[in-house]
Amino acid sequence: MATELITAVIVDDHAAIAAGVRYWCEQADPPIGLLDAGDRLASVWTGQGADADVVIFDLELVPGKPDFGELRRLVDSGRRVVVYSQHADNATAIKCIDLGALAYLTKREGPEHLVPAVRAAAEGRGYTAPSLSGALAADDTPDRPRLSPRETEVLRAWFASSSKELVAAKLHITAKTVDTYIARVRVKYASVGRAAGTKSELITRALDDGVITLAELNETVR
Amino acid sequence: MSDDETKAQLQRGLRIATLILAVLTVDVLGLIHLVHGLEFHDHTAAQFAAFAALTAVLATEAVLVVRRRLWRDGRRLAIAVVLGASALSYLTLPDGMTSTTVDWLFGAANWAGAVVLLDRPFRIFLAFLVTHELLALANLLVFHEVNRAALVRFTTGSVTVFALPLLMAVVAAVLGGIAAEAARAARELELARTAEAAASAAHRRRTQRFAELSGTAVPLLTGLADGSLEPSDPVVQRSCAIEAARMRRLFAETDMVGNPLLHELRHCADVADRKGVEVELDARGQWPTPPVAVRRDLTDAALTALATAGSWARVTVVGSADAVSVSVVADCAEHAVPSPATPDVRIEIFGSGGTVWMEAQWQPS
Numbered sequence: 001m002a003t004e005l006i007t008a009v010i011v012d013d014h015a016a017i018a019a020g021v022r023y024w025c026e027q028a029d030p031p032i033g034l035l036d037a038g039d040r041l042a043s044v045w046t047g048q049g050a051d052a053d054v055v056i057f058d059l060e061l062v063p064g065k066p067d068f069g070e071l072r073r074l075v076d077s078g079r080r081v082v083v084y085s086q087h088a089d090n091a092t093a094i095k096c097i098d099l100g101a102l103a104y105l106t107k108r109e110g111p112e113h114l115v116p117a118v119r120a121a122a123e124g125r126g127y128t129a130p131s132l133s134g135a136l137a138a139d140d141t142p143d144r145p146r147l148s149p150r151e152t153e154v155l156r157a158w159f160a161s162s163s164k165e166l167v168a169a170k171l172h173i174t175a176k177t178v179d180t181y182i183a184r185v186r187v188k189y190a191s192v193g194r195a196a197g198t199k200s201e202l203i204t205r206a207l208d209d210g211v212i213t214l215a216e217l218n219e220t221v222r
Numbered sequence: 223m224s225d226d227e228t229k230a231q232l233q234r235g236l237r238i239a240t241l242i243l244a245v246l247t248v249d250v251l252g253l254i255h256l257v258h259g260l261e262f263h264d265h266t267a268a269q270f271a272a273f274a275a276l277t278a279v280l281a282t283e284a285v286l287v288v289r290r291r292l293w294r295d296g297r298r299l300a301i302a303v304v305l306g307a308s309a310l311s312y313l314t315l316p317d318g319m320t321s322t323t324v325d326w327l328f329g330a331a332n333w334a335g336a337v338v339l340l341d342r343p344f345r346i347f348l349a350f351l352v353t354h355e356l357l358a359l360a361n362l363l364v365f366h367e368v369n370r371a372a373l374v375r376f377t378t379g380s381v382t383v384f385a386l387p388l389l390m391a392v393v394a395a396v397l398g399g400i401a402a403e404a405a406r407a408a409r410e411l412e413l414a415r416t417a418e419a420a421a422s423a424a425h426r427r428r429t430q431r432f433a434e435l436s437g438t439a440v441p442l443l444t445g446l447a448d449g450s451l452e453p454s455d456p457v458v459q460r461s462c463a464i465e466a467a468r469m470r471r472l473f474a475e476t477d478m479v480g481n482p483l484l485h486e487l488r489h490c491a492d493v494a495d496r497k498g499v500e501v502e503l504d505a506r507g508q509w510p511t512p513p514v515a516v517r518r519d520l521t522d523a524a525l526t527a528l529a530t531a532g533s534w535a536r537v538t539v540v541g542s543a544d545a546v547s548v549s550v551v552a553d554c555a556e557h558a559v560p561s562p563a564t565p566d567v568r569i570e571i572f573g574s575g576g577t578v579w580m581e582a583q584w585q586p587s
Binding site: 088137156160 | 502504506507508536538540541542543547549551572574577579581
């Protein structure tokens with residue numbers, strides 16, 4: 001798996017975005033194979049697009065109308081989706097995660113987040129970019145999962161600094177521990193709300209890796 | 223007191239005074255004359271019907287005064303009743319009794335008309351007076367013996383019958399003018415007071431702003447002016463950048479915007495942006511609007527870091543119902559922790575390898 005080339009298909013109506021993402025994928029080490037579907041959703045479902053490991057999905061192909069329906073269809077058919085959106089509001093970010101997207105990035109976030117997000121998604125893991133981290137930290141919806149004060153603190157610090165090294169240094173923990181806290185939050189979010197294949201995969205993996213215990217997971221639902 | 227209140231109060235006083243005069247004239251003086259002259263009347267029922275008609279009009283006015291309402295659709299009917307009662311009384315008057323005390327209605331009818339028409343334009347009331355006068359004159363000329371004595375009685379009687387209600391109408395018109403004048407004067411006075419208050423508030427704000435800048439910006443400007451500070455000195459440049467950002471924030475503080483904290487941070491970020499610093503500004507969550515002093519504490523660290531950042535800065539705000547925190551991470555020199563002026567603000571500073579991270583948090587107690 002590790003030696004195999006990761007492939008991704010991008011659905012975005014802006015040619016410049018697709019070209020930029022292609023450049024980032026080519027420059028990544030190891031490179032990521034990118035297929036440009038333009039704004040044709042059909043290309044994601046057929047031919048090479050259907051075989052791509054990851055779907056990079058522009059949530060707003062039609063301006064002002066985030067296409068949550070298509071995101072749900074992609075997730076339900078087992079696709080691993082990275083949402084790449086110009087939308088920056090909390091509700092949209094959290095809804096994408098609830099629907100089962102593995103990552104949510106705003107278009108202000110560049111290759112330093114998109115490339116790791118695609119790699120994580122290809123393995124069925126979640127990636128939490130700073131913007132999503134901020135959205136989760138500020139989430140005050142009634143059905144949100146219960147987070148520990150430390151988890152919230154890490155989310156906020158990651159949102160504020162955009163650097164895991166800085167977060168680790170400031171909170172006197174290792175960068176790996178920072179990742180663990182963020183992963184736990186994603187597992188907790190995966191355990192509430194709507195069921196999705198990608199979400200149960202996220203939970204199973206987290207339990208296997210010992211990121212969270214079953215007992216802790218049971219306490220997350222309010 | 224507002225314009226309308228002044229006017230309404232004057233008009234109400236006049237209305238009540240007119241009604242009292244009308245009741246005295248019709249129901250006291252009129253009734254006395256009617257009862258005293260009863261033996262001369264051939265048609266007492268008609269005379270009492272006329273009396274009842276005028277009394278009904280006055281009673282209606284009394285009800286309206288108590289309820290603080292005006293005559294509306296009933297006004298024409300009331301005038302018709304008054305003129306009808308007059309005609310009835312005049313036509314059933316015994317011969318040679320016009321303009322005597324037996325002709326009790328001659329002096330009373332105009333007052334009943336006055337209460338109905340007091341708030342109408344002057345010319346309408348005048349038209350009513352003339353109509354009633356002509357009615358009485360026509361009755362005299364057509365149905366009674368026209369002799370010198372009757373004409374003298376009519377003329378002298380008309381002086382009080384016509385002139386007194388007329389005088390009342392003139393007073394009403396004059397009072398209306400005075401009320402309008404008083405209201406205008408009050409309005410002008412109020413405008414002048416408002417302008418004065420606004421001017422003094424603006425002056426106070428300017429003085430306040432100047433005082434806030436005088437501690438830091440003024441010495442800098444003085445130093446630059448007298449040559450004691452060198453514009454090429456990086457320390458001076460840094461101070462200038464900070465003061466520029468502080469002024470921008472000060473100007474932004476008075477803007478009426480939905481989210482003042484974010485608005486002021488954008489202005490601080492703009493100063494860095496103009497210097498070619500790449501600034502990311504992101505906010506998450508909702509928070510209550512902090513007072514100006516707290517906002518200054520919250521933005522102060524960000525302002526300093528932004529003004530002195532080398533190439534990039536990330537400013538973030540995370541808020542909830544009970545706390546808001548402003549973070550700035552930038553490649554700037556590490557500054558001393560500014561001491562917040564308000565007790566509920568906590569500032570933390572953290573430096574690591576050329577990157578400085580400052581966080582200001584407000585948690586209202």
